[in-house]
Amino acid sequence: CNMYLHNNLKFYIERANFVNPDTIFANNQMSLQDIEIYGFDYDYTLAFYSSHLHTLIFNIARDILIHEHRYPEGLREYDYIPNFVIRGLHYDVQKALLMKIDAFHYIQLGTVYRGLNPVPEKEVIAMYEGSHVPLEIMSDFYGKSSHGHTMKQFMDIFSLPEMTLLSCVSDYFMKHNIDYEPVHLYKDVKEAIGDVHVRGIMYRAVEADIEKYICYAEQTHAVLRKLSENGKKMFLITNSPFDFVDRGMNYIVGKDWRDLFDVVIVQADKPGFFNDRRKPFRRVTDKGVLLWDRIHHLEKGQIYKQGNLYEFLRLTGWRGSKVLYFGDHIYSDLADLTLKHGWRTGAIIPELRKEIKIMNTEEYVHTMTWLQALTGLLEHMQVHRDSASQMVIQQWINEREEMRLRTKDIFNAQFGSLFRTYHNPTYFTRRLSRFADIYMASLSCLLNYDLQHTFYPRRTPLQHESPIWPEQTSIPL
Numbered sequence: 001c002n003m004y005l006h007n008n009l010k011f012y013i014e015r016a017n018f019v020n021p022d023t024i025f026a027n028n029q030m031s032l033q034d035i036e037i038y039g040f041d042y043d044y045t046l047a048f049y050s051s052h053l054h055t056l057i058f059n060i061a062r063d064i065l066i067h068e069h070r071y072p073e074g075l076r077e078y079d080y081i082p083n084f085v086i087r088g089l090h091y092d093v094q095k096a097l098l099m100k101i102d103a104f105h106y107i108q109l110g111t112v113y114r115g116l117n118p119v120p121e122k123e124v125i126a127m128y129e130g131s132h133v134p135l136e137i138m139s140d141f142y143g144k145s146s147h148g149h150t151m152k153q154f155m156d157i158f159s160l161p162e163m164t165l166l167s168c169v170s171d172y173f174m175k176h177n178i179d180y181e182p183v184h185l186y187k188d189v190k191e192a193i194g195d196v197h198v199r200g201i202m203y204r205a206v207e208a209d210i211e212k213y214i215c216y217a218e219q220t221h222a223v224l225r226k227l228s229e230n231g232k233k234m235f236l237i238t239n240s241p242f243d244f245v246d247r248g249m250n251y252i253v254g255k256d257w258r259d260l261f262d263v264v265i266v267q268a269d270k271p272g273f274f275n276d277r278r279k280p281f282r283r284v285t286d287k288g289v290l291l292w293d294r295i296h297h298l299e300k301g302q303i304y305k306q307g308n309l310y311e312f313l314r315l316t317g318w319r320g321s322k323v324l325y326f327g328d329h330i331y332s333d334l335a336d337l338t339l340k341h342g343w344r345t346g347a348i349i350p351e352l353r354k355e356i357k358i359m360n361t362e363e364y365v366h367t368m369t370w371l372q373a374l375t376g377l378l379e380h381m382q383v384h385r386d387s388a389s390q391m392v393i394q395q396w397i398n399e400r401e402e403m404r405l406r407t408k409d410i411f412n413a414q415f416g417s418l419f420r421t422y423h424n425p426t427y428f429t430r431r432l433s434r435f436a437d438i439y440m441a442s443l444s445c446l447l448n449y450d451l452q453h454t455f456y457p458r459r460t461p462l463q464h465e466s467p468i469w470p471e472q473t474s475i476p477l
Helices: 002-015 052-068 073-077 121-128 159-175 182-198 201-208 217-229 242-252 309-316 330-340 351-359 362-381 387-411 427-435 443-448
Strands: 037-040 090-092 097-099 151-153 233-237 263-266 281-284 303-306 323-327 344-348 438-440
Touching (some): 052 201, 073 159, 159 182, 242 263, 281 309, 344 427, 351 362, 351 387, 362 387
Parallel strands (some): 037 323, 263 303, 323 344
Antiparallel strands (some): 090 097, 090 151, 281 303
């Protein structure tokens, strides 16, 4: 059997459909022909940031811990570690453990970390009485650890330095045999990271050296210009302050950037913006002065602060599936819009580009083809109970496990792929498929499609269905 499968690997590899990283992927059928209004978040949607920003956030938050929370000076030995963590991980606040969980609430063994070191599988199983995480201790709807939930899910790209800082501080405490309370550590790091934003430290640093921190400005400008030239209405809803957004958009688009948008809302306080009906809009002058007049219309060229979605819908009439909103945070940007208001949603997932390039390599295709073949062999040959067959089957099981670990490490040595835990989708992927009609690596992917294009999800066979349908290409024409 092994010889037959190996001889056929080349055939399957040659037939492999390589995926274009600039593709827009559909979870739900959607036609751009139906979209009249396009909405955008700002950070990691219109503005993409370089890795320098993560280093900046990490360093400032680390220093805040030392100066203001009296953490040890020795923490200065730690620098930001690029690619140590991935987005979508869960953090057990009570146990100070970072881990990846799949769509069925199972921990992917081998991806549980205390500090910078993996926790042995036996210890994980002992702590959780298996590898399943019960619903009542999972993170809440927005990924937060609140109201009895002990897990926090880190869903936005800004959380990468936060996870890394948590891991580094835990590592320092363990190396120096310092007893600490995990809950206090989590809250202190969360507060320090929050201060980097709230105090405006990050904003001032980016504004002072914008070319160092903002990437892909030309592509974002091209997308906005394309939509404007086709008569589409556009709006911006962001949690960032106006001065920061204005400086960035001047760099990305030019000083006339506000002419492209029909409505601009800053410091919106998402996800509260989508649920809290109490906060009215407030107009802001170009110099940041807050005005007190009642808002009867959302006017083009004006800047508004706070407000809420219900008032936004009343003042604009932009309801239902004619609106498409893009954001990078699956919970804060997209969940309420699709579940409660029927807007179409687009998720920006920058990690896609790197993962697709890995998936297109011959090494990955070869490994996955052989892994699938081994799995099929095990499924069909397990009925043979004689000792000789069982010895061969055990060899296959061992080889399959080695290959599963190899495919994980190809993406990230600690936590693997953002989208899969071995064969199952991750918890991140489950939420992405529920809350995003379409998803893509960046807004620039829209440049590959005309505005009449219909996105069709692949008809992936269910487990009880026969895979008789031809594969749909993922590459835009």
